[in-house]
Amino acid sequence: MMSSRFPAFFFIISFLSALCSSSEAQSDDQALALLSIKSEVGASSPNITSWNTAFNGGPCGDKWVGVVCDASGRITGLNMSGFYLKGKLPTDVFSSLTNLESIDFSNNELQSPFPSLNNLKNLHDLNFSNNLYKEGFPETLLSLTSLVELRFDENNLTGSIPEEISNLKLLEEIWIGGTNQFRGPLPKGLASLPNVKTLTVWGSDLNQKLPPEWSVWVNLTYLNLHDTNIHGDLPSEWGAKFTKLQQLSLYNNKLTGPIPDSWKGMTSLDQFRLKNNYLSGPVPSWISQLANASDVDFVCNYLTGTVPSVFVYKDTWQGNCFDSDSRSHDQKCTGDGTCKGGPPTEDSHDHFPTGGIIGIVIGLVILSCVILAFGYVLWRRPDYIQRRRCRRDKGADNWEVPQGVRRFTYKEILKATKSFDQSCEIGEGGFGKVYLAQLEDDKHVAIKRAGDMSHQGMKEFQNEITLLSRLHHRHLVRLEGFCDDRDEQILVYEYMSNGNLHRQLFDKHAINLNWYRRVEIALSVAKGLDYLHSFADPPVIHRDVKPSNILLDDHMIAKVSDFGISKANPEMDTHVSTRPAGTAGYLDPEYFLRRHLTTASDVYGYGVVLLELITGQLAIDHKRLEDYNLVGWVKPRLVKQGIDSIVDPRLGQNYPVDAYKELAEIAVGCTAFERGDRPTMQHVVNKLEILLASLVPPPENMAPVSLSPGTSLLKSQESSAQFSAGSGVDITNQSMGDLKIDLAFKGTTVEPR
Numbered sequence: 159m160m161s162s163r164f165p166a167f168f169f170i171i172s173f174l175s176a177l178c179s180s181s182e183a184q185s186d187d188q189a190l191a192l193l194s195i196k197s198e199v200g201a202s203s204p205n206i207t208s209w210n211t212a213f214n215g216g217p218c219g220d221k222w223v224g225v226v227c228d229a230s231g232r233i234t235g236l237n238m239s240g241f242y243l244k245g246k247l248p249t250d251v252f253s254s255l256t257n258l259e260s261i262d263f264s265n266n267e268l269q270s271p272f273p274s275l276n277n278l279k280n281l282h283d284l285n286f287s288n289n290l291y292k293e294g295f296p297e298t299l300l301s302l303t304s305l306v307e308l309r310f311d312e313n314n315l316t317g318s319i320p321e322e323i324s325n326l327k328l329l330e331e332i333w334i335g336g337t338n339q340f341r342g343p344l345p346k347g348l349a350s351l352p353n354v355k356t357l358t359v360w361g362s363d364l365n366q367k368l369p370p371e372w373s374v375w376v377n378l379t380y381l382n383l384h385d386t387n388i389h390g391d392l393p394s395e396w397g398a399k400f401t402k403l404q405q406l407s408l409y410n411n412k413l414t415g416p417i418p419d420s421w422k423g424m425t426s427l428d429q430f431r432l433k434n435n436y437l438s439g440p441v442p443s444w445i446s447q448l449a450n451a452s453d454v455d456f457v458c459n460y461l462t463g464t465v466p467s468v469f470v471y472k473d474t475w476q477g478n479c480f481d482s483d484s485r486s487h488d489q490k491c492t493g494d495g496t497c498k499g500g501p502p503t504e505d506s507h508d509h510f511p512t513g514g515i516i517g518i519v520i521g522l523v524i525l526s527c528v529i530l531a532f533g534y535v536l537w538r539r540p541d542y543i544q545r546r547r548c549r550r551d552k553g554a555d556n557w558e559v560p561q562g563v564r565r566f567t568y569k570e571i572l573k574a575t576k577s578f579d580q581s582c583e584i585g586e587g588g589f590g591k592v593y594l595a596q597l598e599d600d601k602h603v604a605i606k607r608a609g610d611m612s613h614q615g616m617k618e619f620q621n622e623i624t625l626l627s628r629l630h631h632r633h634l635v636r637l638e639g640f641c642d643d644r645d646e647q648i649l650v651y652e653y654m655s656n657g658n659l660h661r662q663l664f665d666k667h668a669i670n671l672n673w674y675r676r677v678e679i680a681l682s683v684a685k686g687l688d689y690l691h692s693f694a695d696p697p698v699i700h701r702d703v704k705p706s707n708i709l710l711d712d713h714m715i716a717k718v719s720d721f722g723i724s725k726a727n728p729e730m731d732t733h734v735s736t737r738p739a740g741t742a743g744y745l746d747p748e749y750f751l752r753r754h755l756t757t758a759s760d761v762y763g764y765g766v767v768l769l770e771l772i773t774g775q776l777a778i779d780h781k782r783l784e785d786y787n788l789v790g791w792v793k794p795r796l797v798k799q800g801i802d803s804i805v806d807p808r809l810g811q812n813y814p815v816d817a818y819k820e821l822a823e824i825a826v827g828c829t830a831f832e833r834g835d836r837p838t839m840q841h842v843v844n845k846l847e848i849l850l851a852s853l854v855p856p857p858e859n860m861a862p863v864s865l866s867p868g869t870s871l872l873k874s875q876e877s878s879a880q881f882s883a884g885s886g887v888d889i890t891n892q893s894m895g896d897l898k899i900d901l902a903f904k905g906t907t908v909e910p911r
């Protein structure tokens with residue numbers, strides 16, 4: 159008791175004596191203000207422990223950390239950015255600090271109410287970004303007539319931005335984006351602030367059009383309004399005026415119309431982000447003047463024409479319309495660059511236009527005619543009839559069933575799946591439906607039945623089986639058998655009771671994978687892929703490495719699945735294609751340059767999976783506003799804020815920091831843009847083996863792990879029950895296929911020499 163009180167008592171005495179000996183009352187006020195900050199919000203700050211009056215010099219004389227003074231001993235700057243401040247600043251804390259020119263309290267945990275700044279007539283810049291303020295736009299800001307830079311992004315401010323902001327005539331920098339939730343429209347008066355250089359309001363719901371009047375901002379360098387629900391046309395008035403504009407982010411909005419030709423005047427653009435809008439018209443020819451820009455992104459619009467060849471060597475240009483994740487269902491774009499539906503018109507924004515209904519009726523009539531005509535042509539085609547017949551004659555009869563796989567009869571399959579009963583269905587993927595089945599000997603297996611789309615020639619199917627039957631590895635899901643009876647194409651796999659990694663990481667019923675398991679899984683997957691790459695010459699390329707294709711058995715041992723399944727479409731036989739392969743978020747960016755997949759493309763997908771294991775975040779997450787691509791999110795964070803800022807918070811503080819750093823480095827290497835910069839899977843395996851050997855598993859992992867073939871079925875049923883959580887049909891314990899797979903690009907491919 160006594161010992162904890164004594165320092166506080168001593169502190170007060172020394173502080174009072176400092177006050178008494180101080181000649182200037184003003185300086186006392188300054189010290190008092192700062193000490194009230196320390197006592198109200200700085201209790202747990204390690205940075206201001208030296209703020210005290212023991213040496214009698216006060217904040218200026220003793221050079222208190224974070225305090226800037228002028229020659230006459232007045233505080234002009236206060237920088238407490240990242241000082242671990244927590245709680246509420248006293249409302250009048252700044253009333254005696256009237257000479258302040260700069261305040262930086264960013265990156266703390268300060269809470270509402272926001273203090274008064276009414277006396278700060280000299281305040282030039284103010285930074286409260288990344289705090290926890292939760293209130294309307296603080297009115298006290300409107301009195302800061304000298305303010306040039308305002309940063310209040312990444313808080314929880316709400317409501318509309320007051321028109322009076324236009325009284326702050328000197329404003330140049332306005333940063334109020336991020337987690338704030340302002341309501342639009344933005345004040346018209348903004349256009350009367352001629353000096354604006356930066357405006358970022360991204361993330362709020364502005365629901366307005368882009369004001370042509372902003373063209374007065376001739377010194378604008380940075381405008382960021384992504385994810386703000388803005389709609390309407392791009393103002394042609396901006397083009398000639400925004401000659402200094404370097405960064406323009408308008409992505410994830412509802413902008414319509416063409417890219418104005420006048421925008422060729424924006425010659426300083428280095429980042430031009432317009433993806434996920436409804437822009438139409440031609441790809442502007444002047445766009446090639448941005449050949450050296452670091453980011454030009456028009457993905458998923460309705461633009462037509464060709465992309466100038468200068469962009470072919472940029473990872474940032476992904477063509478038009480390739481991303482299908484962020485569109486509502488009726489507005490989806492497909493991989494080949496065409497879009498269903500069309501861009502909505504301004505009219506259709508609020509109400510459904512009559513013209514639209516007439517259009518739909520006409521469209522339906524035309525569509526049905528096309529379908530009828532197409533059916534007729536197909537029916538008449540002799541080779542179509544031929545093909546159906548071919549399938550029936552059971553392919554090449556002189557085919558020798560490979561050793562080690564069992565040829566099931568259709569009857570056996572029917573029995574095992576209760577005639578493909580819905581209750582046995584556990585997933586559906588690119589190849590077709592997946593059933594959990596029980597064989598005569600009570601063994602559980604997963605049965606994949608080719609749907610119409612993936613039905614291929616029987617010869618091809620048999621070739622696949624021959625290839626698959628040769629691939630045996632502890633970390634590849636084992637092919638038990640197949641059925642080619644009665645024109646069926648069915649694959650029988652070992653059953654993996656703990657479902658796929660995607661569920662284990664992201665499902666709401668997911669059991670939390672601990673830090674050790676994640677490293678184990680990373681190594682297992684690496685081994686599986688390395689085997690695929692090194693087993694055959696030329697190597698087998700997986701082409702769709704992602705968590706939903708990584709399955710876990712009852713010992714949580716990871717195995718790679720979905721390699722070499724079914725060529726769904728003859729187009730696939732060519733290595734060079736104009737259509738994207740794989741799944742968005744995991745796809746080798748160099749694919750867009752070369753239209754050609756290699757083992758290094760699998761390494762890229764693996765790197766993304768590794769990042770998901772480390773961060774617990776989805777590869778593509780449109781709610782992650784900083785960067786919806788995980789690779790883009792991780793890289794700058796890792797450099798600037800370190801490993802702690804990316805590791806899955808569910809792991810707590812218990813993970814081994816150095817090991818995870820190394821893991822992150824490996825992942826970053828695997829996701830290098832240049833294929834040549836990525837390691838091989840072999841290399842990754844070597845590194846991870848050494849890494850894992852150096853780690854001591856936590857106690858819960860010490861239970862014996864063995865892969866005995868006679869694993870108790872009861873056990874696997876228990877663990878699957880853990881996942882189903884009472885739901886019936888839609889359990890996908892083993893979603894061997896993913897619904898979003900581009901059919902045309904699944905399957906084993908062998909790299910050409």
Ligand SMILES: *[C@@H]1O[C@H](CO)[C@@H](O)[C@H](O)[C@H]1NC(C)=O
Nearest residue numbers: 203204205238239240241242
């Ligand atoms: C605050 O103190 C901590 C602990 O000493 C230190 O790591 C951190 O860098 C300091 N922050 C600033 C902004 O100086």
Ligand SMILES: *[C@@H]1O[C@H](CO)[C@@H](O)[C@H](O)[C@H]1NC(C)=O
Nearest residue numbers: 237238239240260261262285
């Ligand atoms: C405050 O200090 C941080 C470093 O901790 C620095 O990044 C920032 O620019 C400083 N703020 C001002 C206004 O100088």
Ligand SMILES: *[C@@H]1O[C@H](CO)[C@@H](O)[C@H](O)[C@H]1NC(C)=O
Nearest residue numbers: 239262264283284285307309
């Ligand atoms: C806070 O904002 C000021 C003024 O815009 C800026 O100079 C400073 O670097 C910012 N602080 C940090 C930590 O970024």
Ligand SMILES: *[C@@H]1O[C@H](CO)[C@@H](O)[C@H](O)[C@H]1NC(C)=O
Nearest residue numbers: 289290291292312313314337
């Ligand atoms: C902001 O407010 C919303 C709504 O109350 C809340 O869900 C969210 O967690 C808050 N965010 C922060 C950073 O405080």
Ligand SMILES: *[C@@H]1O[C@H](CO)[C@@H](O)[C@H](O)[C@H]1NC(C)=O
Nearest residue numbers: 352353354374375376377378
């Ligand atoms: C734009 O910047 C230039 C150079 O810094 C300056 O001279 C000019 O006054 C600014 N124009 C406006 C309208 O702010």
Ligand SMILES: *[C@@H]1O[C@H](CO)[C@@H](O)[C@H](O)[C@H]1NC(C)=O
Nearest residue numbers: 445446447448449450451468
């Ligand atoms: C891009 O950079 C290259 C090399 O620096 C240069 O030759 C070329 O003219 C630049 N292109 C444009 C459009 O600025």
Ligand SMILES: [Mg+2]
Nearest residue numbers: 720894895896
């Ligand atoms: Mg799959």
